[in-house]
Amino acid sequence: MRRRLLTAARYAGVGGVLLFFGFPILWMVLTSLKERIYLYQPGRWLFPPTLDNYVAALTKYGILDYVKNSAIVATGNTLLSLAVGVTAAYGLSRFAFRGRDAVALGILLARLFPTITLVIPFFVLAFLLRLLDTHILLILIYLTFNVPFVVWAMRAYFDDIPREIEEAALVDGCSRLTAFLRCILPAARPGLFATGVMCFILAWNEFNYALFLTSRVAKTVPTAIAFFRTERGILWGEVSALGVIAILPVLVIAALAHNVLLRGFSLEGSQQ
Amino acid sequence: MQNRLAMRGEPLRWVIPSALALFLLIIIPVAFLLYVSMTGYELGFPWGDRTFVGLGNYRDLAGGSDYEFWISVRRSVAYALLVTGGSLLLGMGVALLLYQTIRGRTFVTLVVIMPLAISHAIGGLMWKLMYNVEFGILNYALESVTGLRANWLSDATALYAVAVVGIWMAAPFVTLFFLAGLQSLPQAPFEAARVEGASAWQVFRHLTLPMLRPIILVVTLFTVIDALRSFGAIYLLTEGGPGVATLVLPLYMYRVGFGYSSILGKGAAIAFVLILLTMTLAAVLVRMSRRPREV
Numbered sequence: 086m087r088r089r090l091l092t093a094a095r096y097a098g099v100g101g102v103l104l105f106f107g108f109p110i111l112w113m114v115l116t117s118l119k120e121r122i123y124l125y126q127p128g129r130w131l132f133p134p135t136l137d138n139y140v141a142a143l144t145k146y147g148i149l150d151y152v153k154n155s156a157i158v159a160t161g162n163t164l165l166s167l168a169v170g171v172t173a174a175y176g177l178s179r180f181a182f183r184g185r186d187a188v189a190l191g192i193l194l195a196r197l198f199p200t201i202t203l204v205i206p207f208f209v210l211a212f213l214l215r216l217l218d219t220h221i222l223l224i225l226i227y228l229t230f231n232v233p234f235v236v237w238a239m240r241a242y243f244d245d246i247p248r249e250i251e252e253a254a255l256v257d258g259c260s261r262l263t264a265f266l267r268c269i270l271p272a273a274r275p276g277l278f279a280t281g282v283m284c285f286i287l288a289w290n291e292f293n294y295a296l297f298l299t300s301r302v303a304k305t306v307p308t309a310i311a312f313f314r315t316e317r318g319i320l321w322g323e324v325s326a327l328g329v330i331a332i333l334p335v336l337v338i339a340a341l342a343h344n345v346l347l348r349g350f351s352l353e354g355s356q357q
Numbered sequence: 358m359q360n361r362l363a364m365r366g367e368p369l370r371w372v373i374p375s376a377l378a379l380f381l382l383i384i385i386p387v388a389f390l391l392y393v394s395m396t397g398y399e400l401g402f403p404w405g406d407r408t409f410v411g412l413g414n415y416r417d418l419a420g421g422s423d424y425e426f427w428i429s430v431r432r433s434v435a436y437a438l439l440v441t442g443g444s445l446l447l448g449m450g451v452a453l454l455l456y457q458t459i460r461g462r463t464f465v466t467l468v469v470i471m472p473l474a475i476s477h478a479i480g481g482l483m484w485k486l487m488y489n490v491e492f493g494i495l496n497y498a499l500e501s502v503t504g505l506r507a508n509w510l511s512d513a514t515a516l517y518a519v520a521v522v523g524i525w526m527a528a529p530f531v532t533l534f535f536l537a538g539l540q541s542l543p544q545a546p547f548e549a550a551r552v553e554g555a556s557a558w559q560v561f562r563h564l565t566l567p568m569l570r571p572i573i574l575v576v577t578l579f580t581v582i583d584a585l586r587s588f589g590a591i592y593l594l595t596e597g598g599p600g601v602a603t604l605v606l607p608l609y610m611y612r613v614g615f616g617y618s619s620i621l622g623k624g625a626a627i628a629f630v631l632i633l634l635t636m637t638l639a640a641v642l643v644r645m646s647r648r649p650r651e652v
Contacts, residue, residue: 098454099465105447106525107468109483110475112494116486127497169374176371188372190643195379197579197642199586199635201607202628205393205614205621206386213404229382232375261367290476292589297615307476310593325486328479335474343467350473351533 110332117325124321138326146312148327155305157220158295159288162227166284167277169228170235175265177236178243195233203229204297211298218299226294231284238283238349242276243269282338283349289334306331387632394625401619414626426627428601429609432516436605437584439520440527444580445573447524448531453561455532456539466536470529477526481593484522488594515595515602522590527580534579538572539565571645578642582635606631 116124118134126132142148177185207226208217216222250272254264270277295305306327313324339346394414398407418426451469455462472480487493488509496506509518542565550560566573588607591597597608604612606627614624 095454095458098450099458099461102451102454103465103468106471106529108494109480109487109525110471112487113483125492127492127494128501169378173372173375176368180368180371182368184369188376191376191379193643194636194639195383197582197635197639198383199582199607199628199631201586201588202390202610202632203383203386205610205625205628206389209393209398209404209621210386210389226382228378232378236375286474290474290479292476292478296478296592307478307589310478310482321486321489321492324482328482331479332475335471339467339471339474343463346470346474347463347466350470350529351537 117329138322142323142326151306151309158223159285161224162288163284166231170232173236174239178240192233201293218302227288238280279345394629396622398622414623429604433605440523440584441580443524444527444531447528451532452535472526473529477589481590519603534576
């Protein structure tokens with residue numbers, strides 16, 4: 086009896102957990118599929134779904150351009166973050182050197198840094214350099230959080246690659262850099278892919294910098310929400326459709342490669 | 358083996374690209390921020406027109422001529438405490454649940470971490486839909502039970518409503534942290550306790566909790582630091598309002614620097630206060646997380 090009660094309590098707990106963390110997502114998806122008249126009937130779970138909100142968001146409000154901007158910025162930043170961060174990850178994985186702890190500490194502090202505060206100096210600097218509202222500005226600035234992530238994540242992957250691989254290459258007379266490029270990087274391809282996916286998500290989701298540093302040309306998906314505040318109030322259906330578009334890449338990754346997410350965010354959490 | 362492979366000076370060369378990028382993109386901007394915070398620069402004016410005011414902005418903030426500053430400090434502390442307390446309790450609960458539940462564990466974990474994979478602004482939007490007075494699901498549920506509706510984002514409750522969203526975003530991280538902690542605990546003491554017939558609560562109170570103590574301290578500081586810099590979701594939900602109800606420091610910085618007054622210099626001073634606050638807490642965190650390793 087007691088055991089059965091415990092089991093029931095556990096299932097109730099799991100149900101509550103799924104509800105709290107998952108329902109807000111589900112509710113937004115449902116809202117995005119509702120015609121205006123059904124918006125005001127929150128208790129109605131069965132309604133004829135419509136894609137009107139998506140059509141309106143994509144055509145009338147030009148969200149497609151913002152999707153393109155987000156894709157350009159996230160892809161460009163992901164490739165650059167990997168290129169910049171991967172050698173440090175290798176160095177930290179392979180060498181014991183004085184200052185290694187300091188480097189690791191620097192990465193931790195970069196992870197904890199309140200990035201919202203840098204909006205002001207970046208705004209003035211970009212204004213003076215005439216870089217406001219450009220893709221390249223966001224691609225560069227997003228290095229602030231993605232390079233620390235790459236260093237941390239790839240270090241763990243490099244640790245798993247046996248040293249014999251590059252030792253054999255070194256014996257054959259390769260320089261360490263050649264050994265790294267020819268032997269280690271190909272062996273680390275799954276890790277590079279998983280880390281790249283995480284970088285892409287983090288860059289795709291970024292809001293603070295994009296909000297202040299772009300206005301029209303380089304505007305990204307999350308910051309487009311403000312467009313749906315009209316005199317008639319917020320266009321809830323359309324803005325929900327935009328929200329679903331914004332989380333679509335994550336949903337796709339969760340469906341196809343959930344291990345990337347599970348491992349990626351566990352890594353991000355264990356940064357110390 | 359490591360020494361045989363390592364050559365003098367070589368290791369640091371590998372770190373140069375990352376170190377350079379972070380130096381250019383964090384250290385230089387922070388130094389520049391410090392400079393901007395000592396000017397009276399206003400948005401929209403030519404950069405050449407700025408005046409140097411020294412510590413004037415800081416004096417204004419601390420001296421109380423700007424009453425909203427201390428309010429926003431209080432809001433930030435309250436928000437950080439609510440989010441940290443809430444997400445630690447919830448995160449511990451969820452971690453224990455996931456640790457025990459075998460069936461569907463991957464799926465449940467995946468749902469739990471979704472808030473981490475979603476832009477804070479979009480998370481704020483989701484909750485704004487639910488908090489909506491007229492057609493939000495929360496008022497629908499409340500009305501069908503009590504017949505009353507609540508204005509969740511009004512003066513009296515906005516900070517709590519915003520903190521719930523903060524918990525939604527922070528608890529997954531806490532959960533992952535605790536779950537890793539639980540999985541790393543040695544099993545022997547728990548088996549001994551079972552043999553001795555200890556209750557689940559006794560085991561948790563006298564074994565699990567003390568053994569997780571170092572992790573709990575680290576997670577607490579992590580969460581506080583993370584909560585202090587929250588911007589996107591609050592911006593979406595309330596923009597710091599109504600009035601000053603949810604005016605935490607980042608939102609106050611936004612209002613002063615980019616909002617109605619647009620005094621970027623003063624906004625920069627607020628930003629720098631936030632950096633000092635965060636880095637102080639981070640220093641404590643680093644000192645604490647090092648101690649167990651040295652023993």
